[in-house]
Amino acid sequence: MAFDASQYVVGDDWAYRSRDTAASERVRIKAVTPRKASASIEVEFLGDDGAGRRLQTVSSARLKARWVDVEAYDARQADWQRIDDFELDSVERSAVLTVYSALIPEDVAELDWRPVENATILKDRAKLTDILQVPVGEILATVQWFTTDDATIVSPAGAVIIAEAACRAHSHTILEHVIEEEAAARHKCKHGGPHPIHKGEKSSPEWEYRWYREHVRPEHELLRQWCGHRAVVAHERLTAAEAENHRLDLLVVQLIKALDVAGDTTQAERFAEEHERDRITPYLARPVVDRPLHWSEMPVREVPVYRRRRWW
Numbered sequence: 001m002a003f004d005a006s007q008y009v010v011g012d013d014w015a016y017r018s019r020d021t022a023a024s025e026r027v028r029i030k031a032v033t034p035r036k037a038s039a040s041i042e043v044e045f046l047g048d049d050g051a052g053r054r055l056q057t058v059s060s061a062r063l064k065a066r067w068v069d070v071e072a073y074d075a076r077q078a079d080w081q082r083i084d085d086f087e088l089d090s091v092e093r094s095a096v097l098t099v100y101s102a103l104i105p106e107d108v109a110e111l112d113w114r115p116v117e118n119a120t121i122l123k124d125r126a127k128l129t130d131i132l133q134v135p136v137g138e139i140l141a142t143v144q145w146f147t148t149d150d151a152t153i154v155s156p157a158g159a160v161i162i163a164e165a166a167c168r169a170h171s172h173t174i175l176e177h178v179i180e181e182e183a184a185a186r187h188k189c190k191h192g193g194p195h196p197i198h199k200g201e202k203s204s205p206e207w208e209y210r211w212y213r214e215h216v217r218p219e220h221e222l223l224r225q226w227c228g229h230r231a232v233v234a235h236e237r238l239t240a241a242e243a244e245n246h247r248l249d250l251l252v253v254q255l256i257k258a259l260d261v262a263g264d265t266t267q268a269e270r271f272a273e274e275h276e277r278d279r280i281t282p283y284l285a286r287p288v289v290d291r292p293l294h295w296s297e298m299p300v301r302e303v304p305v306y307r308r309r310r311w312w
Contacts, residue, residue, distance in 0.1 A: 005032055005034035005039040005060070008029055008032045008039060008041055008060060008063070009029065009032075010029050010030065010031065010032065011028065011029065012028070012029050012066065013026055013027065013028050013029075013046070013066070013067035013068075014026075014027055014028075014029065014043070014063040014064075014065070014066055014067055015027075015063070015064050015065045015066070015067055015069075015070040015073060015074075016043065016045075016058065016062055016063055016064070017062060017064055018062065020077070020115055021081060024064065024070050024073070024074055025045060026045070026046045026067050026070075027043035027044060027045050027046065027058075027063070028043060028044045028046055029041055029042070029043055030042045030043060030044055030055065038059055038060050038061060039059075039060040040057055040058075040059065040060075041057065041058055041059070041060055041063065042055060042056070042057050043055070043056060043057075043058055043063075064077075079146040079153070080115050080116055080153075082144055082146070083116060083119060083144040083145060083146065083153060083154070083155035083156075084116045084119075084155070084156075085144055085155050085156070085157060086155060086156045086157035086160075087117075087156065088117075088118050088156055088159075088160065090215070091215075091218045091219050091222055092160060092222065093118060094215075094219045095163065095219050095222045095223055095226070096111070096118065096159050096160060096163045097111065098174075098177070098219070098223065099163040099166050099167060099174065099223070099226075100163065102173060102174065102177055103131060103166045103170050103173065103174075104128070104131060104162075104166060105127075107123060107124065107127075108122075108123060108124045108127045108128050108131065109121060109122045109123060109124075109128055109162070110123075111159065112153070116155075116156065117156070118156040118159050119153055119154060119155060119156055119159065120153070120154040120155075120158060120159045120162060121151050121152075121153060122136070122145075122151060122152040122153070122154055123150070123151050125137075125152070128162075131166060131169065131170075132162065132165040132166055132169055133165075133169040134165050134169070139154075139158060139161050139162060139165065140152075140154070140158070142158075142161065143155050143157050143158035143161060144157070144158070145158060163226065164226040167223060167226035167227045167228075168226065168227065168228055168231070171227035171228065171231035171232075171235065172231075172235060174223055174226075174227055175223075175224070175227055175231070175232065175235045177223075178220045178223055178224065179239070181216065181220065182216075182220065185208070185212045185216055188203070188205070188208040188212075189205050189208045189209045189212060190205055191205065192204050192205050192207075192208060193208060195207075196211070252271075252275055253275075255271075256268050256271050256272050256275065259271065
């Protein structure tokens, strides 16, 4: 889509900023030269008395708002500068992005990159409270934020706190994600894989291991930390128990088959039936106390009666 330079009218006064954090200066447009993606604009800088001081050619990106709206624009920029209080490193940035992608829908909250990198646009406080299992107001009380017409903008420090709270509330989901990534990284560190930077090339196992140590493992350790030591230990114990149960299940099947091949078919069938009948499933792990049934609620089971011929 071509750039529309019609909004810049010769003679209009605009607010100019040499950089986003600089003070707004009043300028008057003298000439406009449209380009494909911007416009080159000749402006005259005006003093407090309205008199012209000098002429200068600037980019249209440096004209932020019409001068009549400069107070509202300056107030909003002050809000953005106020929440720009924390800079995430690459590991924190990647971990926060992982949590938001896995647990927080975009219609609830999403990361924003401009003008403040890693700020959070909070769209639905009630739904976010349900996800985090923590009142959003408690988080906002500890960080910088401001409101717009349709959303709440939270500082990068708040994004880290939101991600950590989401990890605590849904540790199983995040830890499953970490295990899947570590399984893939283990394979790559042995056999190499598609190069993440040089497309079309294959990386060596040594390169993959260096990449894992420098980028992947620090993120995984941070995610585990956010989940909490107790959640990590419980998840690892559950994973180990499931793996051991699967190993023993395969071993029992092999033993029953060997018993059948050896000729003891009766014992093999009995063990196979018992092995399948007495399985302990999540539904049986906790006893369920039901109310006593009335006799009218008792299930009726019809048993066929076989008449035998009498002999006498």
